Amino acid sequence: MAALRLVLNIIWLVIAGFWLAVGYTIAGLICCVLIITIPFGIASFRMAGYALWPFGREVVHRREAGAASTLGNVIWIIVAGWWLTIEHIATACALAVTIIGIPMAWASLKMIPLALAPFGNEVVPSGAPREPWRI
Template sequence: MRTIGNVLWLLLAGWWLALLYVVAGVIACVLIITIPFGIASFRLASFVLWPFGRRSVFRRDAGALALAGNVLWILLLGWELAVAHILAGLFLCVTVVGIPFGIACWKMVPLALLPLGQRIVPVRDGAATLAAPVGRA
């Protein structure tokens, strides 16, 4: 069922949302100081391309640098990506078939705004990751 959901997602919204993340990653990598933003953007592009069966969890060891980086990310690239998710969610909710995909798109808005300090994990490993700090699960 996840594969069908992922294929439909890819056709309806995943490919162009992932393309936006790749463009944001390339822009961030061109500016040498923002290479960590580019790496995070590429990681999110793979998640946005094929999201069902995976989830995002907050890393407990993310510190003040991740917080400061997220503030900078919101100002530079994050708000545009969040608006793209909101608009895509609205367009997907026009049809009955697209409503679950629109809701999934809206669930990605916080991730688009705050990508640093997040980890993408398979759904079956989500509970173990939430219970213990990264590296100790």
């Protein structure tokens, strides 16, 4: 199973992952220019890492995330979240044209929750034991 994840991650990296990660990184650098938008930059860097190597990782909601995360997500959705969601849907449609692209399309679709609402979510290894409050 680990070998399959490695192969899928390498194919993903070549087909879509590198360019998605570059885009998220550039957005993170732009957000870090202003002091007030640094949390958005950090979220962009986290999404860049996930976009670079998605297989074998998943997004989980942190229950301890509070009102600040909700407010950050509302602002994020208005400014960037819905654009990123459209981008991931379009990428998934393009990737699903071939049989080998179907797992890649699924990876693009599973990035939507994090692209739509990055605050209060965390990227963890698939199947990793988690604390009871993170299930």
